[in-house]
Amino acid sequence: MTQQCVPAAQKANHVLGCIKRSMAKSLREVILPLYSALLRPHLEYCIQLWGPQYKKDMDLLERVQRRVTKMIRGLEHLSYKARLRELRLFSLEKRKLQGDLRAAFQYLKGPTGKLERDYLSGSVVTGQGVMGLS
Numbered sequence: 001m002t003q004q005c006v007p008a009a010q011k012a013n014h015v016l017g018c019i020k021r022s023m024a025k026s027l028r029e030v031i032l033p034l035y036s037a038l039l040r041p042h043l044e045y046c047i048q049l050w051g052p053q054y055k056k057d058m059d060l061l062e063r064v065q066r067r068v069t070k071m072i073r074g075l076e077h078l079s080y081k082a083r084l085r086e087l088r089l090f091s092l093e094k095r096k097l098q099g100d101l102r103a104a105f106q107y108l109k110g111p112t113g114k115l116e117r118d119y120l121s122g123s124v125v126t127g128q129g130v131m132g133l134s
Contacts, residue, residue: 005057008046012039012064026073032087035068047096062092 015038023030043061069083070076084091090098 005046005060008042009060009064012042012061013067015039015042016064016067020071026071028072028074028087031068031072039064039068043092044095044099047092047099058093065089065092 019031019034019038043064046061047058066080069080069087069089072083072087075083075086078086081091
């Protein structure tokens with residue numbers, strides 16, 4: 001495992017433990033905002049900045065999100081994918097893909113902030129130059 005993912009997962013697990021100990025009821029309306037504000041930034045920072053290439057690293061980070069979704073009352077019996085669907089959350093792997101696509105789009109827009117089409121050549125004009133599209 002990479003040296004960056006383990007501390008991020010440990011910190012997220014620590015915060016999750018604090019949330020779990022301080023909550024009397026595991027209601028969706030309470031757990032989800034706490035997860036979004038306190039836990040998810042640690043996990044997303046790790047997947048976006050260091051981009052774990054190893055399955056072990058992604059599983060380590062995903063395990064934290066699994067624990068959060070399992071904490072919510074009424075969803076314990078569902079599979080992980082069903083819990084994500086019910087809570088309208090994405091897996092961390094999909095969140096990484098979204099971030100990568102967003103970064104690629106920002107790169108293509110370049111410093112001008114616009115993605116324009118050069119209608120004479122049929123190419124996309126970006127802040128980085130011209131890209132040919134077929």
